[in-house]
Amino acid sequence: MADENVKDGEDYRLDRNAELRFEVDSRNEVQMELVEGMAEVFGTELAKKQICAFLPGSKVAVYTYHGCVVKLRGKTEVAYISKETPMTMYLNTHAAMEQMRQKADIEETRGPRVLVVGPTDVGKSTLCRLLVNYAVRSGRSPMLVDLDVGQGQISVPGTLAAVVMERVADVEEGFVKTAPLVFHFGHKSPADNMTLFNTLMSRMAEVINIRSEQSQRVNSSGVVINTGGWVRGSGYDVLKHAAGSFEVDVILVLDQERLYNQLKGDLPEFVKIVLLPKSGGVVERSQHARAEARDMKIREYFYGVKGNFFPHTFEVKFSEVKLYKIGAPSLPESCLPLGMKASDSKTKVIPVLPTMTLLHHVLSVSASDSGDQNIVETNVLGFIIVTGIDMDKAVMTVLSPSPRPLPKSILLVMDIQFMDIK
Structure with missing residues (x-):
């Protein structure tokens, strides 16, 4: 079905399983209000009549399972309603993970460990946010791990980070990241120091195992792992190392059959590998846009998402x-001290x-x-x-x-x- 363009500043109606996608103009903010019905933003439910403000450049998707009326005020770069959305598949993925958690509760074992992989700009971070939000809404305390050192969502770029999620992400400001575990990597890509990256991944997995052993609630809630978009050559080896280090049960491959088939051939049969489509609202970013996003993440760390930190x-x-x-x-081997690799x-x-x-x-x-x-x-x-x-x-x-x-x-x-x- 064709996408339907939306006029700013007016009430408009979304049918069942429809999604309003909009990008905020780079010089203004946009206010959004749920007037009627039920809707969510990346897995976080919207409160009726509550006005949410989105900063310049924000990309937002409002989804409804049952239908709703939403009002936008402000200038957007683009805004349209789409009925072509993979959200039902994402919800089914969450439901399958929830069954694994229920089984873990009964047997007092470990919950699902899910690795989300795919090339750049296919919505991996968004899918992780969705799955974590749905888990928290189901009464769980999942652990979110971010291995994307270039565009991380837990800490500043150049780090590997993990945090136990107890609360649903705020619609405007994202997750509340209380006491995250953060390791220094120091570069924007794993390619800059593969040995260090793999060492830190293994260390992160060790600490997560210890944390899981301390709480059955956290253990049965499982782990959702976000990765970078480097999926070929040595980047593929990094993904395999991550799957082994974290002992993952499920790998969600976004929008790349080649990667899906490679993993199917290389990983043991007990690892479930699922191919999911990307959302139509995902757009490719230029190198400049990615650099700007890194700067924004560092600025948020010091000044807050809305500039309310000092x-x-x-x-x-x-x-x-x-x-x-x-x-x-x-250095070449001949220049290294005896016995050093x-x-x-x-x-x-x-x-x-x-x-x-x-x-x-x-x-x-x-x-x-x-x-x-x-x-x-x-x-x-x-x-x-x-x-x-x-x-x-x-x-x-x-x-x-x-x-x-x-x-x-x-x-x-x-x-x-x-x-x-x-």
Whole structure:
């Protein structure tokens, strides 16, 4: 059925199993109100008569199973109603996962561990949000794991993160991420350091197993794992490593039969592999748009989604902190110390001297107390940005979400930069 264009500022009616998709204009915000019926945004139910405001550039899909009337106020780049939507299939996927959880409750075993894979810009993060929201609405506490270091939804780019979800995502601001587990990777793509990425994935899986053992509720609720869009060559090997590390039961492949058939051939039969279509509302993003999304994610960390956080700026003496970078440059085997492999250098912790090149870099504040600990596999407490360096005074000015002093003294340098122009 053809999509139906919508006029802004008017009430309009969605039939059963229809979806209103709109993208907010880059200079304005759009207000949305559910006037009649029942509807949801990415698995979060809308309250009737409550006005939701969406920021410039937001892409939103309002779905209804039974029909509804919605009002939009403000300028959109595009807005249309579609009846061609895969939402019923996504709901069926949730129902199958819920059956696995009920069985886990009865047998006191582990709930479903689901890996969501597919190329870039097919809606993997959105599907993860849907499945987690539906699970929470069913009374569960699933764990969301994000392995997408380029466009993560739990923490800033350049990290692997996991969090137990107790509440449905807010329509406007997304998930409440209370006490997430975050590991420093420091790059925008796993390709920049495959050895480190695989090491951190394995460590994340270990910690999740420990967390699951502590609570049968979390254990039976299962894990939903989001991945990046690199699915060929070494990227495919990363997906297989993730499937093995997290001992997944189900792999959801979005919009790529080739990847589906590869996984079917390479993974054991007990792993259920399901091919799902992507939503028609998903659009491909340019490299520039992806870079902007990374900047937005870092800005949200410090200032909040709606600019309601107030970060602190203060000076830190060089003598008060120790700076490190994880991963030494690749060297031929002949240049390495006796008994050392090339892959070992990829997880080596290298001391960094403070210089002007640190300006605008994102730094992770490690939870490690000393350089003797395994800094690579220690989680991080948060992030700061170097906004100024005075070599004469031997101090750097940092932007921090909390006031001085820094909670720990070991700082890990990312390859990711952010210009704070607020």
